[in-house]
Amino acid sequence: MASEEALQRFYTVLAAVPAGKVITYGQLAAQAGNPKGGRWAGYLLRHLPANSNLPWHRVVNAQGKVSFPEGSEAALRQIALLEDEGIEFSNSNRINLKRFGAV
DNA sequence: CGCTTGACTAACC
DNA sequence: CGGTTAGCCAAGC
Numbered sequence: 001m002a003s004e005e006a007l008q009r010f011y012t013v014l015a016a017v018p019a020g021k022v023i024t025y026g027q028l029a030a031q032a033g034n035p036k037g038g039r040w041a042g043y044l045l046r047h048l049p050a051n052s053n054l055p056w057h058r059v060v061n062a063q064g065k066v067s068f069p070e071g072s073e074a075a076l077r078q079i080a081l082l083e084d085e086g087i088e089f090s091n092s093n094r095i096n097l098k099r100f101g102a103v
Numbered sequence: 104c105g106c107t108t109g110a111c112t113a114a115c116c
Numbered sequence: 117c118g119g120t121t122a123g124c125c126a127a128g129c
Binding site: 040044 | 118123124125126
Binding site: 001024025026029036037038039040041042043044045046048056059060061062063067068077 | 108109110111112113
């Protein structure tokens with residue numbers, strides 16, 4: 001089914017994101033075959049298998065920011081992982097997608 | 104089958 | 117730049 005193929009592409013693309021780079025939900029969904037599946041990407045990431053080695057932390061929204069409320073443990077964890085990979089954050093926890101964008 | 108919800112995005116004001 | 121509206125996708129009830 002196309003859905004399963006899209007899902008496979010989604011995981012493939014996500015796994016293909018190099019360390020030190022980030023990708024937006026929209027781009028991720030677009031490369032997975034759903035140019036308008038931004039929400040779909042978010043849904044999948046949210047229901048991601050716990051024992052997967054997928055770099056979910058390299059996925060940020062179009063604003064170059066974490067899609068979690070600032071201060072939340074999930075957001076802090078993601079930011080910490082990204083910084084550990086060399087990603088730099090601006091004064092507002094924003095990432096320069098022009099520099100760190102995987103696309 | 105139809106409405107609501109959600110880790111989204113772009114356009115508009 | 118912040119708040120609102122509309123569009124899209126898939127899952128849950």
